[in-house]
Amino acid sequence: MFGRYENFPVNIHGVARFQYQTAVKNIQLAILYAFHRLNSKVFELSAVTPYLTQNCEVGFEFGVANGFDFNFLDQTELDQSLRSVNETELETLDFFFIVRYHIVRDGGKRVPLRFDYHVLRFVFQEGVLELRIRHEKGTQHVPLDELTSFLIKQINFELSQRQLASLFFGDFAKISVKE
Numbered sequence: 001m002f003g004r005y006e007n008f009p010v011n012i013h014g015v016a017r018f019q020y021q022t023a024v025k026n027i028q029l030a031i032l033y034a035f036h037r038l039n040s041k042v043f044e045l046s047a048v049t050p051y052l053t054q055n056c057e058v059g060f061e062f063g064v065a066n067g068f069d070f071n072f073l074d075q076t077e078l079d080q081s082l083r084s085v086n087e088t089e090l091e092t093l094d095f096f097f098i099v100r101y102h103i104v105r106d107g108g109k110r111v112p113l114r115f116d117y118h119v120l121r122f123v124f125q126e127g128v129l130e131l132r133i134r135h136e137k138g139t140q141h142v143p144l145d146e147l148t149s150f151l152i153k154q155i156n157f158e159l160s161q162r163q164l165a166s167l168f169f170g171d172f173a174k175i176s177v178k179e
Helices: 024-038 075-087 144-161
Strands: 014-019 042-044 056-066 069-072 092-104 110-112 116-125 128-137 168-174
Touching: 014 144, 024 056, 024 075, 024 092, 024 116, 024 144, 128 144, 144 168
Parallel strands: none
Antiparallel strands: 014 128, 014 168, 042 056, 056 069, 056 092, 092 110, 092 116, 116 128
């Protein structure tokens, strides 16, 4: 089933809530466009989290859920995903994503650090978007609240490009789980 990961974990590490005034379908399209765009960009760490000033680059790899798997969000998958969203408004939209870190040494040599692996679920309710995030593995260089804020800024950028209303931040709660 497109957009839903059947094994999404029960134990999550953070929940953010946003209010919206735009049609759900338009938000889902903006999410897909934003995550596809992020797959090909590299950022300075300070652009993702203002509290870390290390000379480090950050990149992303997003996959959209399809039942028990995730498909890398390349151009072909984006086109198929856009068609699916245009045909059916989804109640949830799940992603797996990797945050890649590279230290940039003198001379421009890039040295990889341990990557972070996350799963992300968007739950669409009347006027409220709930984002659930779980850090699967890695050193968690970027705190979840800052990572969530960065992702929402990217989605809001896509919404603004289409002259649609942005998502309005409600709150972020870290959740402690015993595993």
